[in-house]
Amino acid sequence: MATTELSRQQQKSQDMKRRVRSAAIASLAELGYDRTSIKRVVERADVSQGALLHHFPTKTDLMAAVAEHLFGRAVRWARMMAGAGDAGLQSLTMRSWKEQFRTDEYAALLEILTAARTHKDLHARIAGTLRDWHDVNEAELVRLFREAGADDSRISSIVAISRCLMSGLLVHDALVRDEREVEKVLQDWDAIRETYLQAVRCEHKLSSS
Amino acid sequence: MATTELSRQQQKSQDMKRRVRSAAIASLAELGYDRTSIKRVVERADVSQGALLHHFPTKTDLMAAVAEHLFGRAVRWARMMAGAGDAGLQSLTMRSWKEQFRTDEYAALLEILTAARTHKDLHARIAGTLRDWHDVNEAELVRLFREAGADDSRISSIVAISRCLMSGLLVHDALVRDEREVEKVLQDWDAIRETYLQAVRCEHKLSSS
DNA sequence: AGAAACCAACCGTTCATACGGTTTTTCTTT
DNA sequence: AAAGAAAAACCGTATGAACGGTTGGTTTCT
Numbered sequence: 099m100a101t102t103e104l105s106r107q108q109q110k111s112q113d114m115k116r117r118v119r120s121a122a123i124a125s126l127a128e129l130g131y132d133r134t135s136i137k138r139v140v141e142r143a144d145v146s147q148g149a150l151l152h153h154f155p156t157k158t159d160l161m162a163a164v165a166e167h168l169f170g171r172a173v174r175w176a177r178m179m180a181g182a183g184d185a186g187l188q189s190l191t192m193r194s195w196k197e198q199f200r201t202d203e204y205a206a207l208l209e210i211l212t213a214a215r216t217h218k219d220l221h222a223r224i225a226g227t228l229r230d231w232h233d234v235n236e237a238e239l240v241r242l243f244r245e246a247g248a249d250d251s252r253i254s255s256i257v258a259i260s261r262c263l264m265s266g267l268l269v270h271d272a273l274v275r276d277e278r279e280v281e282k283v284l285q286d287w288d289a290i291r292e293t294y295l296q297a298v299r300c301e302h303k304l305s306s307s
Numbered sequence: 308m309a310t311t312e313l314s315r316q317q318q319k320s321q322d323m324k325r326r327v328r329s330a331a332i333a334s335l336a337e338l339g340y341d342r343t344s345i346k347r348v349v350e351r352a353d354v355s356q357g358a359l360l361h362h363f364p365t366k367t368d369l370m371a372a373v374a375e376h377l378f379g380r381a382v383r384w385a386r387m388m389a390g391a392g393d394a395g396l397q398s399l400t401m402r403s404w405k406e407q408f409r410t411d412e413y414a415a416l417l418e419i420l421t422a423a424r425t426h427k428d429l430h431a432r433i434a435g436t437l438r439d440w441h442d443v444n445e446a447e448l449v450r451l452f453r454e455a456g457a458d459d460s461r462i463s464s465i466v467a468i469s470r471c472l473m474s475g476l477l478v479h480d481a482l483v484r485d486e487r488e489v490e491k492v493l494q495d496w497d498a499i500r501e502t503y504l505q506a507v508r509c510e511h512k513l514s515s516s
Numbered sequence: 517a518g519a520a521a522c523c524a525a526c527c528g529t530t531c532a533t534a535c536g537g538t539t540t541t542t543c544t545t546t
Numbered sequence: 547a548a549a550g551a552a553a554a555a556c557c558g559t560a561t562g563a564a565c566g567g568t569t570g571g572t573t574t575c576t
Contacts, residue, residue, distance in 0.1 A: 106575065110521075130425035132341030135565060147567095148523040157566065205424075211478055212421050215414075216339035221482065229483045255495035259468075262475025262492075269420055269474050271467065273430065274438045283471075286464035290503040297502045319541090319555075344531060357535095357557045366532065 115153055115163070117143045122164050126206035131213035136160070161210055162223040168207045169231040172198065176238040190242065191260065191288045192281070199264040200272075208268060248298045256291055263287060324362055324372070326352045331373050335415035340370075340422035370419055371432040377416045378440040381407065385447040399451065400469065400497045401490070408473040409481075417477060457507045465500055472496060 121143035125134040136157055140147045154160035175198055179190065198204060211228075214221040239257045240250055248256075267280055330352035334343040345366055349356045363369035384407055388399065407413060420437075423430040448466045449459055457465075476489055 110575090114521085128425065130341075130422065132339075132565095133425065136567080137565080146523045149521070151567075152521060152523095155567090208421070208478065209425075211482060212417070213339065214482060215478075216337065216342065216418075225483055232480075232483065252495060255492045256499070258480065258492045259472055259496055259499075262472045262479055263468055264471075264475070265478050266471025266474035269417065269424075269478060270471055271441070273420065273423060274434055274441065283464045283467045286461060287468055290465070290468075290499060293506045294499045294502045297506065323555085341531095345533085346531080355557045356533095356559090358555070360533075361555060361557095364533090 111153065114145060114149060118145065118150055118153065118160070119164055119167055122160060123168075123203055123206040126164070126209045127202035131161075131209045134209075158217075158220050158223055161213070161220055162227075165207065165210045165224045166227050168203055168210075169227055171203060172207075173231065173234050173238065176235050180238050180241050191284050191291075194260070195264055195281075195284055199268060205268070208265060243295075248295055252298065256294075260287070260291075320362065323354060323358060326354060327359055327362065327369070328373055328376055331369060332377075332412055332415040335373070335418045336411035340418045343418075345369075367426075367429050367432055370422070370429055371436075374416065374419045374433045375436050377412055377419075378436055380412060382440065382443050382447065385444050389447050389450050400493050400500075403469070404473055404490075404493055408477060414477070417474060452504075457504055461507065465503075469496070469500075 118139060122134065122139050125138055125142055129138070136147065136150060139160070140150050143150070150160075154163060179193075210220070210224070214224055214228075236254055236257050240253045243253045243256065244250070264284075267283065271280055271283070327348060330348050331343060334347055334351055338347070345356065345359065348369070349359055352359070359369075363372060388402075419429070419433070423433055423437075445463055445466050449462045452462045452465065453459070473493075476492065480489055480492070
């Protein structure tokens with residue numbers, strides 16, 4: 099059965115879920131986790147409260163669904179970049195920043211992740227998915243850098259640093275710094291990473307000759 | 308008039324504020340921003356609700372006061388490290404992680420910063436202080452690295468990267484990764500930074516000879 | 517007919533804050 | 547230095563709004 103061959107009921111259900119998700123994302127980005135109430139999502143999505151709670155019985159269910167959707171989005175983006183080959187490596191940091199991190203979607207994801215630290219039911223629901231996402235996403239990005247010559251372990255750290263750096267920039271500096279200053283930090287990080295990879299390549303050549 | 312020469316009233320007032328602050332920090336770290344209610348802080352601090360609201364008329368006032376206290380704490384730590392000279396540079400990253408970031412105090416600060424993105428009244432209250440803190444803290448840490456030979460601009464970026472990296476680790480990886488994995492990323496960052504600084508020193512020598 | 521989707525009114529709680537009154541400290545005047 | 551007024555600190559309760567979630571019933575699809 100193709101995904102285009104959906105019954106009318108399934109179609110409606112999916113439409114509804116999509117509308118609710120995107121309303122939730124907008125609300126998360128604008129108001130944060132706790133002030134994103136079910137009522138508010140209902141208003142924004144222009145659906146009835148009963149309908150929303152039919153598909154997502156609790157707020158935690160809704161948030162977990164949103165988180166999984168956003169994980170999927172991030173993985174698709176990484177795959178797309180990996181598929182682009184060398185062209186993808188060009189200005190990867192800046193593209194990642196602008197297309198992935200500096201978006202309402204990632205702001206929403208950050209809200210959910212931050213909330214998961216203190217809301218243990220939410221944490222329990224998304225922990226597994228989050229771990230999978232980290233692994234898949236990292237594997238995808240490691241492929242992008244592998245040609246650079248370092249071993250996977252170090253590349254893995256570089257990827258983690260990039261990711262954490264951008265999250266940190268959002269939480270921290272985006273509050274008070276202008277875009278220009280933030281981009282300078284990212285450019286410097288690009289330079290630092292390149293210098294390091296060159297040094298590792300150098301070292302590798304010396305030891306293998 | 309020395310700070311030890313406080314009137315009885317001022318003494319009581321300061322004691323009360325300190326108790327409330329530390330109760331708020333504990334609650335922020337455990338429950339997050341929105342679920343840290345006035346009532347809960349009142350319980351934890353074992354003061355009356357009226358007393359708390361006398362010193363901090365609104366929740367925003369309380370949170371702003373907590374944020375300023377935590378900014379001050381971070382600056383004091385940086386100054387202490389800067390005062391230690393070379394001994395301070397040793398394993399700065401790991402000490403910073405363990406003594407500053409992986410603490411309830413920083414978790415509380417992260418909650419406030421995250422909340423400030425969506426609570427605009429809180430944002431308005433702490434934006435100025437946050438900016439000052441960034442500047443002072445960075446200036447202090449730049450001093451620590453200056454001897455390494457790079458120009459201030461690049462060092463400033465390194466400091467920003469370190470800070471954002473650790474915040475990102477807390478938000479992101481600390482949810483699902485164990486301490487060992489997180490520390491490996493930090494160690495790799497240390498190595499990357501050192502490689503970069505060496506390369507910059509090298510380049511500098513070549514151009515000045 | 518039966519299941520899934522949808523709806524709207526409605527709990528019990530908790531929230532931030534307001535308020536009136538009491539106690540303690542400080543200042544002023546004698 | 548004693549008295550008494552003023553101010554600051556403190557307390558317990560009340561309030562109206564908003565919260566997440568429940569429920570019983572109606573419509574739409576299979």
